[in-house]
Amino acid sequence: MQEFDLVVIGGGPAGIAAATAASNHNLNVLLIDERSTLGGQIYKRVGPGFEVKDSIKLGADYLRGEILIKSLSKSNAEIMLETTVLSVEDSQVIVVTADNKYDSIKYKKLLITPGAYDRPVVFPGWTLPGVITAGAAQSLVKTQRVLPGSRIFFAGSGPLALAFPAQLSKMGANIVGIIEAAPRPGFVKIFRIARSLRGNLDLIRDAFFYQFHLVKSRIRIQYGRIIVSANGTDRLESITYARVDKNWRPISGTEKTVPADTLCIGYGFFPSVELFKILNCEMSYDESRGGTVVQLDEWGSTSLPNVFGAGDGTGVSGSYVAILNGQIAALRIAYELDKISEKTLFNLSKSIRKEVNLRKKFQKAINHAYAVKSGIYQLASSETIICRCESIPLKDLLPIIESTSDFSVVKAYSRCGMGLCQGRNCQRQVSALIAAKHGLDLGKIPGTTPRFPAKPVLLGQIADSSIRDEKYFIDEQ
Numbered sequence: 001m002q003e004f005d006l007v008v009i010g011g012g013p014a015g016i017a018a019a020t021a022a023s024n025h026n027l028n029v030l031l032i033d034e035r036s037t038l039g040g041q042i043y044k045r046v047g048p049g050f051e052v053k054d055s056i057k058l059g060a061d062y063l064r065g066e067i068l069i070k071s072l073s074k075s076n077a078e079i080m081l082e083t084t085v086l087s088v089e090d091s092q093v094i095v096v097t098a099d100n101k102y103d104s105i106k107y108k109k110l111l112i113t114p115g116a117y118d119r120p121v122v123f124p125g126w127t128l129p130g131v132i133t134a135g136a137a138q139s140l141v142k143t144q145r146v147l148p149g150s151r152i153f154f155a156g157s158g159p160l161a162l163a164f165p166a167q168l169s170k171m172g173a174n175i176v177g178i179i180e181a182a183p184r185p186g187f188v189k190i191f192r193i194a195r196s197l198r199g200n201l202d203l204i205r206d207a208f209f210y211q212f213h214l215v216k217s218r219i220r221i222q223y224g225r226i227i228v229s230a231n232g233t234d235r236l237e238s239i240t241y242a243r244v245d246k247n248w249r250p251i252s253g254t255e256k257t258v259p260a261d262t263l264c265i266g267y268g269f270f271p272s273v274e275l276f277k278i279l280n281c282e283m284s285y286d287e288s289r290g291g292t293v294v295q296l297d298e299w300g301s302t303s304l305p306n307v308f309g310a311g312d313g314t315g316v317s318g319s320y321v322a323i324l325n326g327q328i329a330a331l332r333i334a335y336e337l338d339k340i341s342e343k344t345l346f347n348l349s350k351s352i353r354k355e356v357n358l359r360k361k362f363q364k365a366i367n368h369a370y371a372v373k374s375g376i377y378q379l380a381s382s383e384t385i386i387c388r389c390e391s392i393p394l395k396d397l398l399p400i401i402e403s404t405s406d407f408s409v410v411k412a413y414s415r416c417g418m419g420l421c422q423g424r425n426c427q428r429q430v431s432a433l434i435a436a437k438h439g440l441d442l443g444k445i446p447g448t449t450p451r452f453p454a455k456p457v458l459l460g461q462i463a464d465s466s467i468r469d470e471k472y473f474i475d476e477q
């Protein structure tokens, strides 16, 4: 079995930065990612089979990713792509490799940087073909150069609700409207954001360019409005939105319906915490960073020895913080494995930490301005499918929720959360319904208990074909 000083799970900004730094401090490093290219979400590369002739044309994020990936390739870190981590046990990472091999890899230190995924939002029609997450639309464009539709409407909240449509529009997409659930930022919010500008001018510059592009392209953002329904028979034909009250509840009588063949939903992200949970790391709840998050100390160390975390998978904080925290964790790991002295650890981490603090201050101001409100969990009607894997409508869940405040009980009685996504799409929605029904705090409702395999896998990929129990096989002769 192969053994490494450090195994990094996730080849996004956090994982790449950490693997590069650790390797440059003479650690024997392996970086694993399930995708066929490095870069994670923000620095996603074009897919295999494409040739990039001029990367400048692919935008600033693409170039930033290129620089990061180049520095990794100059290091001695080993990279395993198309390799999915299914679990972690006994200081071993359990994987299915690109050639469908089930394998385990030993580590002295483990850094988990699995990133985040789009926040699912449940409303009538959300499962119709044509309704996709903003991240999925972005992935189509980034990796395949394919536009998701020809009349694209965008509903979301936060800075990426500005960035996503602007990016799609720059690629030639026809954006027919954008709604933002939060109100137009007023003086107090702008003042708060302005106070945290130091060290974040690059983000303001990006936001300015996105806004400028939208204005130039005559794409209007309507504030204080939320998606109410996606309408159509076999696929999306139109969408209905409405004004919201301060809790993001639609105000009756303000609904408006517009034709669209694609609806992109972008209300933020949830951290991918499954591997931390499988390991039984201590977790907590922070709505502003996406909900359930792993508890980390100032070095990115979890409650378990030798297990570290960084990036959006530990709480959504953006790509800059992901890179910096990946570097801090790598330094700490190098120190713990006697590759650098305590003095070097503190000297090198000092300036990184300073930058993290400035970035986090800005992130906090943004999170405050665009805090998700409870109305987002109240959009479903009784016929709306809540668990899309198992096709379970709200009306089937309500009687169970009446009698329990435990998501696992709802799951056991209804199969909600037992499908391929293992609750990534429905669990928060059900927990919010439980919290509202029983007057509880959403953060206090225990979520799913992920188990092996952390990601869907084919049985043939994990079954050991050398083991044959003859009584289960029909003799073909």
Ligand SMILES: Cc1cc2nc3c(=O)[nH]c(=O)nc-3n(C[C@H](O)[C@H](O)[C@H](O)COP(=O)(O)OP(=O)(O)OC[C@H]3O[C@@H](n4cnc5c(N)ncnc54)[C@H](O)[C@@H]3O)c2cc1C
Residues within 6 Å of the ligand: 009, 010, 011, 012, 013, 014, 015, 032, 033, 034, 035, 039, 040, 041, 042, 043, 083, 084, 085, 086, 113, 114, 115, 116, 117, 118, 134, 135, 136, 138, 160, 163, 164, 269, 272, 310, 311, 312, 313, 317, 318, 319, 320, 322, 454, 455
């Ligand atoms: C869909 C989406 C789109 C985004 N778009 C933007 C944007 O346009 N602009 C912006 O500023 N920010 C964007 N963000 C936020 C930004 O991408 C993140 O802040 C940043 O990428 C975080 O870096 P990370 O390294 O923590 O995670 P990521 O970049 O998400 O990287 C995590 C990596 O881990 C891998 N991984 C996860 N689980 C496993 C597993 N079990 N086995 C193997 N590999 C695994 C994934 O394949 C992925 O490559 C986006 C986020 C998402 C989710």
